[in-house]
């Protein structure tokens with residue numbers, strides 16, 4: 001079963017077309033990375049999958065259901081790009097992560113034992129259990145990003161959609177995030193992830209989609225960093241984008 005399927009999707013802003021004709025899918029249990037140059041439309045693709053920007057043509061299915069009829073949003077956890085959990089919000093880490101339970105429990109019911117357990121599990125998964133009571137504003141940028149990932153995990157989603165989850169994040173937080181994602185995938189979760197640099201996430205990625213010039217320029221193995229092409233043992237299995245900048249995919 002596909003948890004995400006985009007068929008001939010076109011998306012734009014105003015009179016600008018960003019994605020012209022995009023078809024791609026994420027199968028249940030798969031970890032798919034969306035790669036591409038700055039401004040190529042990676043975020044636009046995941047926003048279109050989530051229905052945050054409308055399609056001009058084509059269609060999106062989520063868990064086999066046309067997006068316009070899909071209502072089971074608790075099955076999907078989303079971490080947007082550079083949100084900044086701490087910006088002016090006096091909430092504690094546990095409160096922010098607890099917000100990830102709202103879709104599951106409904107806003108008027110007080111949190112129960114299952115909610116508290118899910119929050120504790122999510123905090124442990126990202127290595128922030130000891131910071132639960134601290135204001136988010138006292139955390140580093142990487143720890144704040146981990147808080148947002150814990151919030152998505154706390155909803156016990158089946159599919160995680162992450163937009164550059166490790167951009168600008170310190171090495172310790174990147175490793176903690178990779179471990180949390182590995183645990184999620186090990187329990188059968190599916191992931192669609194926008195990335196610039198894969199870093200410690202690389203071993204988790206099953207397939208890479210490269211967005212280029214409004215279309216999918218590559219859908220297959222993770223492209224090797226450009227420097228590896230010179231190696232004698234380089235197994236040349238992937239097609240190149242016509243003007244792929246050197247080192248764009250370097251981990």
Ligand SMILES: Nc1ncnc2c1ncn2[C@@H]1O[C@H](COP(=O)(O)OP(=O)(O)OP(=O)(O)O)[C@@H](O)[C@H]1O
Pocket residue numbers: 013014018036037038039040041042043044045
């Ligand atoms: N809300 C918006 N209104 C108008 N134009 C937008 C909007 N969001 C994105 N764009 C434009 O659409 C293009 C694709 O943006 P998008 O954020 O999807 O690219 P990206 O591949 O995720 O880039 P980056 O790697 O820099 O995050 C860019 O030229 C961007 O300026």
